Amino acid sequence: YKIALLPGDGIGPEIVPQAVKVLEAVGEKYNREFQFETALIGGAAYDATGHPLPEETLELCRRSDAILLGAVGGPKWDSLEPHLRPERGALLPLRKALGLYANLRPATVKPSLADASTLKEDIVSGLDIMIIRELTGGLYFGQKHREDLPEGGQKAVETLEYSTAEVERVARLGFEMARKRDNRLMSVDKANVLESSRLWREVVEELAKEYPDVELSHMYVDNAAMQLVRNPKQFDVMVTENMFGDILTDLASQLTGSIGMLPSASIGGEVALYEPIHGSAPDIAGQNLANPIATILSAAMMLRVSFGLEQEAQAIEAAVNSVLEQGYRTGDIMQPGMTSLGTVEMTEAI
Amino acid sequence: YKIALLPGDGIGPEIVPQAVKVLEAVGEKYNREFQFETALIGGAAYDATGHPLPEETLELCRRSDAILLGAVGGPKWDSLEPHLRPERGALLPLRKALGLYANLRPATVKPSLADASTLKEDIVSGLDIMIIRELTGGLYFGQKHREDLPEGGQKAVETLEYSTAEVERVARLGFEMARKRDNRLMSVDKANVLESSRLWREVVEELAKEYPDVELSHMYVDNAAMQLVRNPKQFDVMVTENMFGDILTDLASQLTGSIGMLPSASIGGEVALYEPIHGSAPDIAGQNLANPIATILSAAMMLRVSFGLEQEAQAIEAAVNSVLEQGYRTGDIMQPGMTSLGTVEMTEAI
Ligand SMILES: CC(C)[C@H](C(=O)O)[C@@H](O)C(=O)O
Ligand SMILES: CC(C)[C@H](C(=O)O)[C@@H](O)C(=O)O
Numbered sequence: 001y002k003i004a005l006l007p008g009d010g011i012g013p014e015i016v017p018q019a020v021k022v023l024e025a026v027g028e029k030y031n032r033e034f035q036f037e038t039a040l041i042g043g044a045a046y047d048a049t050g051h052p053l054p055e056e057t058l059e060l061c062r063r064s065d066a067i068l069l070g071a072v073g074g075p076k077w078d079s080l081e082p083h084l085r086p087e088r089g090a091l092l093p094l095r096k097a098l099g100l101y102a103n104l105r106p107a108t109v110k111p112s113l114a115d116a117s118t119l120k121e122d123i124v125s126g127l128d129i130m131i132i133r134e135l136t137g138g139l140y141f142g143q144k145h146r147e148d149l150p151e152g153g154q155k156a157v158e159t160l161e162y163s164t165a166e167v168e169r170v171a172r173l174g175f176e177m178a179r180k181r182d183n184r185l186m187s188v189d190k191a192n193v194l195e196s197s198r199l200w201r202e203v204v205e206e207l208a209k210e211y212p213d214v215e216l217s218h219m220y221v222d223n224a225a226m227q228l229v230r231n232p233k234q235f236d237v238m239v240t241e242n243m244f245g246d247i248l249t250d251l252a253s254q255l256t257g258s259i260g261m262l263p264s265a266s267i268g269g270e271v272a273l274y275e276p277i278h279g280s281a282p283d284i285a286g287q288n289l290a291n292p293i294a295t296i297l298s299a300a301m302m303l304r305v306s307f308g309l310e311q312e313a314q315a316i317e318a319a320v321n322s323v324l325e326q327g328y329r330t331g332d333i334m335q336p337g338m339t340s341l342g343t344v345e346m347t348e349a350i
Numbered sequence: 351y352k353i354a355l356l357p358g359d360g361i362g363p364e365i366v367p368q369a370v371k372v373l374e375a376v377g378e379k380y381n382r383e384f385q386f387e388t389a390l391i392g393g394a395a396y397d398a399t400g401h402p403l404p405e406e407t408l409e410l411c412r413r414s415d416a417i418l419l420g421a422v423g424g425p426k427w428d429s430l431e432p433h434l435r436p437e438r439g440a441l442l443p444l445r446k447a448l449g450l451y452a453n454l455r456p457a458t459v460k461p462s463l464a465d466a467s468t469l470k471e472d473i474v475s476g477l478d479i480m481i482i483r484e485l486t487g488g489l490y491f492g493q494k495h496r497e498d499l500p501e502g503g504q505k506a507v508e509t510l511e512y513s514t515a516e517v518e519r520v521a522r523l524g525f526e527m528a529r530k531r532d533n534r535l536m537s538v539d540k541a542n543v544l545e546s547s548r549l550w551r552e553v554v555e556e557l558a559k560e561y562p563d564v565e566l567s568h569m570y571v572d573n574a575a576m577q578l579v580r581n582p583k584q585f586d587v588m589v590t591e592n593m594f595g596d597i598l599t600d601l602a603s604q605l606t607g608s609i610g611m612l613p614s615a616s617i618g619g620e621v622a623l624y625e626p627i628h629g630s631a632p633d634i635a636g637q638n639l640a641n642p643i644a645t646i647l648s649a650a651m652m653l654r655v656s657f658g659l660e661q662e663a664q665a666i667e668a669a670v671n672s673v674l675e676q677g678y679r680t681g682d683i684m685q686p687g688m689t690s691l692g693t694v695e696m697t698e699a700i
Contacts (some may be wrong), residue, residue, distance in 0.1 A: 087542050118473045118580060139510065144545035153514025156549040160489065160510060164503025190593070192437050195494035199506040222596045226604040229579065230468060243540070246572045247597055254576040 001307055002035045004064035004271075006057065008042040009077075009086060010280025011290035011343075012070025018292035018347040019068060019299040022319075026303070026312050037064070041094075042072025042086035042280075052077075052090035058097055066306040067273040068299060071280035095135050099269030102170050103133040103245065104177075104305075105277060107232075107252035107262065112324045116333055117257030124232060129252055130177055131238045133245025134170045135266055137162055138196070140242050162196045162241065167203040169268070174204075174239030175211040181236055184215045188224045188240035188248065200241060221248070228252055253277055260291030260332045263298035265305050272306050274298040288342035291330040293320055296350060316350075323349045351657055352385045354414035354621075356407065358392040359427075359436060360630025361640035361693075362420025368642035368697040369418060369649040372669075376653070376662050387414070391444075392422025392436035392630075402427075402440035408447055416656040417623040418649060421630035445485050449619030452520050453483040453595065454527075454655075455627060457582075457602035457612065462674045466683055467607030474582060474605055480527055481588045481602055483595025484520045485616055487512050488546070490592050512546045512591065517553040519618070524554075524589035525561040531586055534565045538574045538590035538598065550591060571598070578602055603627055610641030610682045613648035615655050622656045624648040638692035641680040643670055646700060666700075673699045 005020065007013040020036055027034050039045075039057040046052045052072070061067050072086035082088045094100075107129045109117065114125040142159035149155055171187065178185040187204045189197035201218060208216045219227065221244045227234060228248065232255050240248060253259045259278050266273040276294030284290060297320060304313035328349050329338040341349060355370065357363040370386055377384050389395075389407040396402045402422070411417050422436035432438045444450075457479045459467065464475035492509035499505055521537065528535040537554045539547035551568060558566045569577065571594045577584060578598065582605050590598060603609045609628050616623040626644030634640060646666060654663035678699050679688040691699060 082542075082548075085542070092543070118469050120468055120470055123468045140543055142510075146545065146549065149513060151515075153518075154549060155511060155513045156546040157509055157511045158545050159507055160492075161505060161507045163499060163505045165501075168503075190596075192432075192435070193442070193490055195496060195508050196506040198432075199496065199504060222600040225575065225597045225601040226609075229601060229604040244597075246540075247575045247594075250572040251575040251579060251601070254579040259576075 001032065001066070002037070002064045003302070004060045004067045005036050005038040006041040006067060006069045007038065008070040008072040008280060009044055009074050010071055010282040010285045012072070012280055014285065014288070014290050014343055015276065015292045015295040016068060016070040018343060019295045021347055022296050022316055022350060023299050026315055029315065030309070030312050032309065032312065041069070042090050043074055043077040045090065046077060046080070046084060046086070052084060052086045053093050058094070061094070061098060061271060064271055066302045067271060068295070068302065069273055069275035070295065071276065071278065073280050074282040092140060094273070095266060096141065098271060098273065099136065100266035100273055101134060101136045101166070101268035102173050102266070103135040103249070104265045104267065105131045105133065105249040105253065105262070107131065107256055109256045110261070110321060110324060113256070113258050113261070113333060115335065117255060119229070119255055124255055127232055127256065129232065129235045129238065130181065131240070131245065131249045131252055132170060132174050132177060133249055134166070134241045137166045138242035160194070160196055162199055164199065164203050167200050168207060171204045171207050171239055174237055175207065175214050178214045178237045179211070183213060184236035185217070186235055186238045187216065187218050188221050188238055188244055189218065190221050190244070191218070192220060196241070224248060225251060228255060249277070258333050259294070260330065261293050261297070263294055263301045265298070265301045267305065272302070274302045288344055289331055290343045291332050292343050292347050293330070296320060296347070319350045351382065351416070352387070352414045353652070354410045354417045355386050355388040356391040356417060356419045357388065358420040358422040358630060359394055359424050360421055360632040360635045362422070362630055364635065364638070364640050364693055365626065365642045365645040366418060366420045368693060369645045371697055372646050372666055372700060373649050376665055379665065380659070380662050382659065382662065391419070392440050393424055393427040395440065396427060396430070396434060396436070402434060402436045403443050408444070411444070411448060411621060414621055416652045417621060418645070418652065419623055419625035420645065421626065421628065423630050424632040442490060444623070445616060446491065448621060448623065449486065450616035450623055451484060451486045451516070451618035452523050452616065453485045453599070454615045454617065455481045455483065455599040455603065455612070457481065457606055459606045460611070460671060460674060463606070463608050463611070463683060465685065467605060469579070469605055477582055477606065479582065479585045479588065479602055480531065481590070481595065481599045482520060482524050482527060483599055484516065484591045487516045488592035510544070510546050512549055514549065514553050517550050518557060521554045521557050521589055524587055525557065525564050528564045528587045529561070533563060534586035535567070536585055536588045537566065537568050538571050538588055538594055539568065540571050540594070541568070542570060546591070574598060575601060578605060599627070608683050609644070610680065611643050611647065613644055613651050615648070615651050617655065622652070624652045638694055639681055640693045641682050642693050642697050643680070646670065646697070669700045
């Protein structure tokens with residue numbers, strides 16, 4: 001299995017090598033061979049080549065079987081022109097170029113960490129939601145322009161577009177995912193206001209006929225934000241458009257209280273991309289403080305989703321759980337009475 | 351003071367009269383005269399006239415000094431065409447016709463109710479946020495259309511527009527509000543992706559020069575959703591565009607755990623509109639179960655914001671607090687050891 005490594009910025013270059021160590025250990029145990037090749041992305045790529053997403057990086061991705069990304073961005077590149085910034089200039093074009101139309105974001109609470117949430121323990125313990133966010137459509141990739149107004153000042157105009165096909169392919173993933181879990185799909189939209197949401201809802205309803213065994217419901221996005229706080233355990237699989245998904249996935253991960261633990265996958269194209277949901281955390285970079293678990297669990301997701309190596313994925317997840325149950329913690333999830341470990345030491349324990 | 355009453359649907363016709371009783375009591379005590387006139391809106395208006403926002407209703411609003419709205423909508427009208435539904439056909443056109451470009455939504459936690467939240471008590475006790483949502487621009491009022499695609503299926507397209515003037519007037523309210531509170535303003539946008547957010551941020555930055563005493567910060571909307579869950583007390587005043595505001599105001603109110611307590615004001619035009627943030631709750635309508643406090647506190651906001659009657663507003667708020675401290679509760683906020691009251695009895699206690 002050929003894996004492209006894109007460490008990126010901040011703590012990225014620290015955490016990606018930890019996941020590599022874990023993949024090598026699991027490969028040795030189960031007799032699998034992983035080949036790694038590294039490329040630049042984000043601010044690091046801009047500094048070296050003048051562009052945050054060099055053509056070589058895209059090419060490496062295209063000829064790999066899966067991609068593991070660390071994180072991109074940092075204050076150093078915040079004043080560049082938008083199209084050269086790590087987020088706008090690398091992340092979004094990478095998603096589009098590789099056709100990664102669905103972002104899978106689990107929000108799960110491990111029993112040993114239920115106390116880490118700002119929500120009451122009974123509200124979040126055992127939480128297990130899977131949010132599927134459409135990732136290559138909507139406002140993110142609409143037309144954008146500015147114009148000067150005759151009366152002074154300016155006007156910014158951008159478009160939000162969705163087609164039947166775009167909705168259908170991501171909704172289908174939602175139904176399929178629900179089948180693998182608790183058979184319940186919540187489609188989130190704003191059909192009382194948006195035309196794109198009405199199309200979204202119609203397409204989802206139509207597709208539901210192919211999945212009579214899946215219980216489909218609809219919820220407006222404002223209510224979904226409330227319900228995630230009021231009673232998050234009511235949800236199994238959620239599917240929504242790009243911008244709503246951006247907001248709701250971050251909200252859902254914060255419910256767990258430990259975003260340093262959460263992996264993600266972006267799929268739909270020929271090669272899938274795996275990354276921790278947290279950012280590049282420049283403030284703690286280079287100090288052996290970063291929590292490598294989200295990246296390690298992203299590698300487990302890769303084994304499961306891209307390579308079908310279920311046993312190997314479970315081996316990694318079991319190792320993470322066991323280390324947590326033994327009381328080992330990185331600084332971000334440290335609790336009284338536990339043992340604090342650095343990035344490297346946590347990886348070794350796992 | 352001439353007040354237009356728009357009870358609307360569901361529990362609306364039950365709670366609006368409670369606020370009227372409280373206004374009459376406060377008027378008697380402080381020697382103020384309130385005149386009330388009632389008009390139809392929402393499903394009730396549709397049933398009686400064939401349209402959810404009759405012209406007479408708009409006219410009554412225009413010749414009043416303030417408007418008190420109950421709630422609109424219900425399953426009975428959900429299958430009407432969008433432009434006839436209570437929300438799309440009445441609420442949005444009413445906001446636009448009256449020029450109500452700013453929605454003020456406080457999210458506060460009363461000491462006696464800190465336990466009602468799903469968040470841990472120390473995270474929310476003493477919470478006091480004011481969110482200002484732009485209410486007449488953005489995706490809500492953009493162009494919308496559908497087209498058939500040559501390859502089959504359809505495409506929905508809508509526009510998100512903001513002008514300098516639209517951003518400036520609502521941002522100005524944000525700065526002014528911050529001055530009356532803790533002098534901190536958080537502007538929420540998605541400037542790393544949206545052109546309208548970049549315009550938003552530029553206009554807010556420019557305006558900040560007139561308010562050197564207000565501490566201005568910016569936050570992306572996905573991060574704002576996370577931070578509201580992680581540490582909501584970091585915020586004082588927040589200001590954001592229409593769709594983000596729809597999501598974040600509902601999220602923020604759910605943090606308090608008692609949305610039956612939260613008022614709102616929509617301002618900017620010649621006459622302002624006050625309403626509880628909760629919906630029409632058709633399931634409990636007509637049973638003397640609804641919590642009238644959000645509507646009563648909306649009336650207090652009206653006295654303060656539209657009529658400048660600060661003492662009278664405080665008298666209402668003090669009465670609500672005192673009744674809560676004496677242990678009286680409606681069903682939605684009932685706790686062990688407290689005394690449960692119906693809609694009418696709660697109002698009488700206040
Ligand atoms: C950095 C930003 C452009 C990006 C997004 O909005 O998609 C991020 O928030 C994410 O969710 O991956
Ligand atoms: C009913 C709906 C159109 C409305 C909105 O989205 O503005 C509601 O959610 C609100 O916040 O007042």
